[in-house]
Amino acid sequence: MSSRPPKSLLTYAVLYLIFLYAPVILLPLFAFNDSAIIALPLSGFTFHWFGLLWDTKALHEALYNSLLIAVVTAIGSTTLGIFAARAAARYEFPGKRGIVGFIMVPLVLPEIIVGVALIVVLIQLGLSLSAWTVIIGHVLICTPFSIAILQSAFNNMDRSLEEASMDLGESKIGTFFRVILPLVTPGIISSLLISFTISLDEFIIAFFLTGTDVTLPVYIWGQLRFPARLPAIMALGFLMVSLSFFLLLTAEYFRRRANRLTGNHTRSDNGIFQ
Amino acid sequence: MKTPQKINDQIIAIEGVKKNFGDVTALDGVSLNIREGEFFSLLGPSGCGKTTLLRMISGFDSPSIGSVYIGGSDMTNVPPNERPTNMVFQSYAIFPHLNVAENVGYGLKKQKLPNDEINRRVEEALALVDLEGFGARESHALSGGQRQRVALARALIMKPKVLLLDEPLSALDKKLRETMQSELRKLQRTVGITFVLVTHDQEEALTMSDRIAVMFDGKIAQLDTPEGLYKRPKTKRVASFIGVMNFIPAKVVASTKTKLSLEVEFLGKINVTASNKIKPGDKITVGIRPEMLTILYGETDKADNVFSGMIVSASYYGDMTYYEVELKNTDINVMVSMRNTSGRPVLLTGTTARVGWGCESITVFDG
Numbered sequence: 001m002s003s004r005p006p007k008s009l010l011t012y013a014v015l016y017l018i019f020l021y022a023p024v025i026l027l028p029l030f031a032f033n034d035s036a037i038i039a040l041p042l043s044g045f046t047f048h049w050f051g052l053l054w055d056t057k058a059l060h061e062a063l064y065n066s067l068l069i070a071v072v073t074a075i076g077s078t079t080l081g082i083f084a085a086r087a088a089a090r091y092e093f094p095g096k097r098g099i100v101g102f103i104m105v106p107l108v109l110p111e112i113i114v115g116v117a118l119i120v121v122l123i124q125l126g127l128s129l130s131a132w133t134v135i136i137g138h139v140l141i142c143t144p145f146s147i148a149i150l151q152s153a154f155n156n157m158d159r160s161l162e163e164a165s166m167d168l169g170e171s172k173i174g175t176f177f178r179v180i181l182p183l184v185t186p187g188i189i190s191s192l193l194i195s196f197t198i199s200l201d202e203f204i205i206a207f208f209l210t211g212t213d214v215t216l217p218v219y220i221w222g223q224l225r226f227p228a229r230l231p232a233i234m235a236l237g238f239l240m241v242s243l244s245f246f247l248l249l250t251a252e253y254f255r256r257r258a259n260r261l262t263g264n265h266t267r268s269d270n271g272i273f274q
Numbered sequence: 275m276k277t278p279q280k281i282n283d284q285i286i287a288i289e290g291v292k293k294n295f296g297d298v299t300a301l302d303g304v305s306l307n308i309r310e311g312e313f314f315s316l317l318g319p320s321g322c323g324k325t326t327l328l329r330m331i332s333g334f335d336s337p338s339i340g341s342v343y344i345g346g347s348d349m350t351n352v353p354p355n356e357r358p359t360n361m362v363f364q365s366y367a368i369f370p371h372l373n374v375a376e377n378v379g380y381g382l383k384k385q386k387l388p389n390d391e392i393n394r395r396v397e398e399a400l401a402l403v404d405l406e407g408f409g410a411r412e413s414h415a416l417s418g419g420q421r422q423r424v425a426l427a428r429a430l431i432m433k434p435k436v437l438l439l440d441e442p443l444s445a446l447d448k449k450l451r452e453t454m455q456s457e458l459r460k461l462q463r464t465v466g467i468t469f470v471l472v473t474h475d476q477e478e479a480l481t482m483s484d485r486i487a488v489m490f491d492g493k494i495a496q497l498d499t500p501e502g503l504y505k506r507p508k509t510k511r512v513a514s515f516i517g518v519m520n521f522i523p524a525k526v527v528a529s530t531k532t533k534l535s536l537e538v539e540f541l542g543k544i545n546v547t548a549s550n551k552i553k554p555g556d557k558i559t560v561g562i563r564p565e566m567l568t569i570l571y572g573e574t575d576k577a578d579n580v581f582s583g584m585i586v587s588a589s590y591y592g593d594m595t596y597y598e599v600e601l602k603n604t605d606i607n608v609m610v611s612m613r614n615t616s617g618r619p620v621l622l623t624g625t626t627a628r629v630g631w632g633c634e635s636i637t638v639f640d641g
Contacts, residue, residue, distance in 0.1 A: 163334055164367035166354045168381035168432060178380075182371045 024241060031235040038230050049235035059236070062219035065131050066200055069215060073138040074196040080139070081146025081191055082184075088147075089154035100147075107144040114140065115208035122209070129211030137205040142195035149194065149255060153187025186257040193251035197244050216240065285310040285435060285468050286331060291340030293326055293492075300326040301337070302492035308436075308470060313462050315471045315479040318489035319515070325440060327489075328472045332438050333357045345435050360429035361438040364445070366421045368413045374400070375409030378427045399427040402461070419450050430465060437462075439471045443478060455482055476516050480504065488512050510559060510639050519561045519637075520608040526556045533633070536560065540604040544579045546636040559639045564611040566635035569597065570628040571618055577630025583608075584626050595620050599629055 005013075034044035053059060088100050106114065118137050119129075127133060157180070165175040203217040210218050220236065223229045286308035293301040301323045308314045316324040329335040330342055333354030341350045349357055360381075369377050379396045400406055403423035416424065422442060429437055442458075443451045459482050462469045473479050479486050480500040487497045496508045507513035510521060524536040527543065534546050536558070546560060568577060583601040597610045610629060614620065621627060 158365060158367060160363045160365050160367040161369060163354070164361070164363055164369070164428075165380070166334075167332060167359075167361045168428065169355045169384045170381070171355060174384065179369060 027234055027238045027241060030231060031238040033231065036228055036231055038234070049231045050239075052232045053236055053239075056232070059216075059219060062214050062216045065210075065213045066216040069131050069134050069138060069206075070196045070199040072135050073142055073199040074192045076135065076139040077142035077146045077195045078150075078188060078191045080143050081150045082188065084143075084147050085150035085154045088151060089157070103147060104144045106141050107148075111141065111202070111204040115205045118205070119208050129209055131210075131213040133209040133211065134206050134213070134215065137209050138195075138199040138202060141202070141205065142198050145194055145198060146191040149191045150184065150187050152255075153184040157183055186254040190251040190255040193247045193254070197247045197251070201240065201244060283309045283311075285345060286470070287341075287343040288327070288330075289341045289343070291327070291330060291337040291342065293323070293330070293335065294338050299492050301330075304340075304489075304492070304494055306487055306494060306497060308468060309485075311466055311468055312484040313459065313469045313471070313482055315473060315483040315486045316489060317473055317476060317479040317486050317515075318495075320474055322489040323492040324472045324474075324489050328361075328438050328440055328470065331436065331470060332359050332361050358435040359438055360432045360434040360436075361440065362422070362425045362429050362442045364441045366425040366442075366445075368416070368421050368424055370413055373409070373413060374405070374411045374416070374424055377413060377424055378409075378431055380428060381432045395431055396427075399431040402430060402464070403427045418446055419454065422446070422454065426461070430467070434467060436468045436470060439469060441472055441474070443473075444475075451478075458482060480516070488515060490515075504563075507561070507637060510561065513561050513637065513639070518564050518609055520564065520567070521639075522560050522562070522606055522608075524558055524560050526552055526554050526558060528554055534638070541581055541601060541606075544636075545633050546638060547634045552638065556640075561637040561639060562608075562631055562635060564596065564609040566631055567608060567610040568630050569599075569610055569612055569618075569621065570630045575628075575630065578633045580628055580630045582626060582628050585621055585623055588621060588623055590614075590620055597621065597627075599627060601629070 029042065030038050031049055032045055032047070033042045034046035034048065084100070084103060088096065114137065118133070122129065122133055161179055161183070162175055165179045166172070170178060201217065203221065206215040206218050207221065214222070220233055223233050284307045288304055288306050291301055291304045292299070304323070304327060316327055318324045326335055330337055331344070333349070333352060336351060341348055343349060345358060369380065372380070375396050378399050379392045382392045382395060396409060397406070400408055403426050405420065405423050405427065408420070413424070425442070443454055446454060455478060471479070471482065483500055485497065485499055486503055488495045488503065490511060496503060496512045498506070503512065503516050507516060507519070513519040522538055524538045524544070526534060527537045528535040529552060532547065534552060536544050536546060538544055544560070552558060568575070570577065570580065581601050583599040585597050586600050586607065587598040589596040593614060595612050595614055597612065598607055599610055600607050608629065612618065
């Protein structure tokens with residue numbers, strides 16, 4: 001039986017949550033505020049700023065770039081993640097721990113370092129900066145997340161399920177499609193959603209590698225110079241935060257489903273969210 | 275490698291199989307034949323190689339040296355999906371994303387059979403394991419016993435030549451395990467398929483099998499019927515693995531064609547029925563089962579050999595009482611099991627008792 005936490009701890013937790021989320025709550029507040037100035041008191045309710053977003057052509061281009069980059073990044077990092085996670089779960093080879101650890105390093109590497117390093121390498125290679133160079137950077141930082149998610153899906157899978165399938169006459173490829181894939185699909189969806197979200201929100205690497213194909217965060221950064229556009233940015237920010245929340249919650253739902261399907265009822269480690 | 279002589283009732287032939295995992299020798303020269311339609315058990319402690327041998331029959335492991343024949347053909351390097359064997363896994367390996375009917379019909383679907391035939395055979399297979407009407411049930415909603423039945427149905431629907439069972443009862447509680455033991459035996463008679471069971475539980479092997487191969491350290495120590503193993507164990511290790519056996523070190527004093535006269539340290543002479551090639555002067559060990567020893571009540575009870583001792587513990591089981599008796603002037607303790615009948619009250623710890631046994635109830639081991 002779990003007991004109730006002491007009052008002081010509860011107060012601390014509430015304060016902590018306010019500190020975390022108060023700035024974010026300001027977004028919807030000013031996104032719907034009928035005033036060009038970001039200040040209290042609020043002066044009225046409006047959808048005007050959202051309408052303004054609708055009319056801004058440059059924004060649509062940035063949105064298109066961001067979505068393209070996010071979709072390709074999600075597919076790329078998830079595919080790489082599937083290979084790595086399957087190999088790590090299934091095979092024993094010398095230096096396995098080291099290799100897997102090495103793949104995970106970008107998780108803690110400062111993005112600005114990754115960004116600078118990549119721009120130096122890409123320019124040396126003679127590549128021009130575009131959406132595709134951003135994709136390279138984003139795949140690099142998203143792959144560790146994909147591996148972390150997929151590894152728990154693959155690791156939790158009982159090896160004898162594959163053997164049972166082979167025993168019942170199914171081929172190796174058939175077993176992959178009839179047993180392994182269905183069992184790790186929730187993990188794959190979760191990985192796609194999380195890498196999509198990370199890519200969509202990522203600023204530093206995009207800022208370095210984007211060239212002329214600006215992404216949404218880079219566009220927002222550019223707009224911050226114009227105070228008059230700030231409420232519209234608030235509206236855009238509100239939409240992006242809502243979308244991210246929705247995607248992350250969906251991803252978490254699928255991650256838990258993956259754990260449940262593969263017969264793991266209690267453990268929820270290896271995930272990004274505990 | 276020569277083809278094994280085709281004996282008409284032999285379904286599996288293992289010939290000189292060795293298996294190494296790195297430095298570890300899992301199987302060290304195993305040869306054995308399994309007959310068509312029999313319930314065969316591989317019995318041994320964990321790490322004895324019994325599971326490796328089963329996985330070699332199923333095709334999940336291949337021998338380092340040696341051959342595996344199933345139904346007369348060499349299957350040594352045939353993958354599991356092309357073998358006429360099916361397996362019930364220790365964890366049952368029920369596909370969690372499929373319901374009961376989809377699990378049972380999994381192998382048939384691969385064979386591209388028409389749907390109504392699959393459905394009909396799934397129903398038949400479920401009926402065979404007493405799970406009629408469970409087809410639509412989700413697999414995570416099944417109890418341990420039901421999961422095992424699904425695993426059985428899923429394997430039997432393939433009509434294998436051999437059904438392999440890897441410790442199928444170890445995950446069940448005692449009561450359910452006993453029920454499933456007799457059900458498995460009945461099921462085997464119904465379907466008439468050869469069953470090969472791997473178990474570490476000697477009682478399970480004894481009650482279910484036609485024949486048992488007892489394995490130690492990657493080798494077959496003895497292959498016999500349950501009765502043969504119990505009554506005529508070849509080594510002390512087999513004897514103490516199958517049931518309980520009392521061991522008494524002895525020296526041969528004299529032997530005739532039929533009788534051996536043995537000198538037991540501190541105890542004096544005992545007489546046993548002779549087995550072959552034991553000469554006077556040999557050091558041997560005699561083995562005797564607890565139920566072959568008797569506590570003699572009063573002067574009228576007689577036996578070929580009688581020794582006195584003191585009861586050091588008595589465990590009452592209702593129908594039986596198990597005594598531990600320390601034989602007089604020795605440090606030998608023997609286990610005696612006595613049926614509780616009227617006129618033979620349960621004796622208390624600390625009382626002296628006379629222990630008797632007959633000549634023919636003793637097994638003689640070398641060394």
